[in-house]
Amino acid sequence: MWFTIQIVGIILVLISVGTVVAPVGAVVVMYHDNLFQLVVPPEIEDIINGNSTLIPGSQPFTNQSGPSGQGQFLTPVFVDAQVDNVSRTFSVTVDFNNSLGFDLTLKALSAGLQCTQHSYPLGTVGINDAIEIPAGEVTRITVTGLWTQDAETHFVTEHAGATGLDVSLVNVVINVNEIVVTEPGPISIGYVPMV
Amino acid sequence: MQTKFNWIALAGGVATLLLIVVSLFVPWWRFTVGNPAIAEASFSPVNLNFSLLGSPLSIPLIWAMNVAAMLSLATGGIILLIYAVMPAKPYSKRLLGFGYNKPLFAVVLFVVELVVLVVFAKTLVGFDVPLMGAANIQIPQNIIGDLSIGIGVTSAFEWPFYFAIVVAVLCVAAKLYHGKTVPDISG
Numbered sequence: 001m002w003f004t005i006q007i008v009g010i011i012l013v014l015i016s017v018g019t020v021v022a023p024v025g026a027v028v029v030m031y032h033d034n035l036f037q038l039v040v041p042p043e044i045e046d047i048i049n050g051n052s053t054l055i056p057g058s059q060p061f062t063n064q065s066g067p068s069g070q071g072q073f074l075t076p077v078f079v080d081a082q083v084d085n086v087s088r089t090f091s092v093t094v095d096f097n098n099s100l101g102f103d104l105t106l107k108a109l110s111a112g113l114q115c116t117q118h119s120y121p122l123g124t125v126g127i128n129d130a131i132e133i134p135a136g137e138v139t140r141i142t143v144t145g146l147w148t149q150d151a152e153t154h155f156v157t158e159h160a161g162a163t164g165l166d167v168s169l170v171n172v173v174i175n176v177n178e179i180v181v182t183e184p185g186p187i188s189i190g191y192v193p194m195v
Numbered sequence: 196m197q198t199k200f201n202w203i204a205l206a207g208g209v210a211t212l213l214l215i216v217v218s219l220f221v222p223w224w225r226f227t228v229g230n231p232a233i234a235e236a237s238f239s240p241v242n243l244n245f246s247l248l249g250s251p252l253s254i255p256l257i258w259a260m261n262v263a264a265m266l267s268l269a270t271g272g273i274i275l276l277i278y279a280v281m282p283a284k285p286y287s288k289r290l291l292g293f294g295y296n297k298p299l300f301a302v303v304l305f306v307v308e309l310v311v312l313v314v315f316a317k318t319l320v321g322f323d324v325p326l327m328g329a330a331n332i333q334i335p336q337n338i339i340g341d342l343s344i345g346i347g348v349t350s351a352f353e354w355p356f357y358f359a360i361v362v363a364v365l366c367v368a369a370k371l372y373h374g375k376t377v378p379d380i381s382g
């Protein structure tokens with residue numbers, strides 16, 4: 001009886017050890033050439049090294065302070081701006097290049113506009129509804145805003161005789177899939193015709 | 196009437212095996228980044244599904260630990276079933292001692308892993324990862340420069356986690372019931 005109990009005990013210990021050692025040992029042996037990949041998937045390693053296919057345009061992560069590792073898919077590309085003096089409204093058209101293989105939802109986009117030369121606030125722009133940006137496509141988005149009375153006064157007094165002025169975006173807030181990116185700016189959008 | 200089985204151990208063994216099957220398909224804990232999700236981690240002791248931008252990622256060491264946990268739970272459940280039908284054998288107490296604590300260890304280790312994950316995320320990279328509910332994680336400025344990036348995340352325990360607690364309690368009850376079972380049979 002004592003012998004049976006001891007045998008059962010030994011078998012149970014062997015099972016305990018074997019169930020843990022066998023699978024863990026197997027992968028350690030399989031990855032003994034590159035133990036780093038044992039805990040870090042190749043896709044994450046590529047993101048860290050800045051050559052990811054998941055996030056095209058990503059930059060290598062570094063230990064230094066400053067921008068790193070942020071994909072270019074975050075940056076809107078300015079296309080055009082229009083001003084309607086009668087209704088005192090304007091529109092800014094930007095291209096969002098979704099270089100990811102993954103659909104994105106632009107939930108919010110807002111920014112302040114200011115005169116680049118004087119840093120004078122001119123108004124705000126934004127979108128009203130969420131916009132789908134399909135994977136691998138460039139989606140053109142038009143954001144609209146209202147030109148303030150003060151902005152008009154500024155243009156008349158500070159830019160007398162000009163047909164337009166250089167405009168910058170400030171406090172740009174972009175909400176994509178609940179990832180909210182805030183860029184204080186200013187981001188120059190170039191010369192905007194006013195008349 | 197004599198008790199031939201430890202019915203609680205029988206239920207515990209079956210429940211343990213059922214827990215393994217359920218946990219392969221439904222996670223104990225789910226962590227989602229963004230809405231719609233751009234990254235998701237579905238986590239149980241026997242399975243980890245991690246996806247980034249729709250692409251599944253596999254971590255070999257975690258996979259091996261999942262297999263180890265699955266084998267450990269499976270052998271625990273089977274041995275608990277063997278014990279349940281022969282609770283009065285001389286070696287039965289050893290069988291019970293081996294089998295009853297596997298779900299309990301799984302639950303305790305799982306909770307410890309999550310707490311360690313949350314603490315590490317906070318101390319190493321400054322991320323406030325919630326164990327339950329929604330939160331907004333701010334990426335530290337030393338990583339992203341002048342930009343400010345806030346990431347909406349949600350996490351939740353799924354029903355298999357609570358089922359695992361029930362299974363663990365059932366197995367501990369089987370251990371406590373052993374003292375009643377053996378005298379019934381021998382007497």
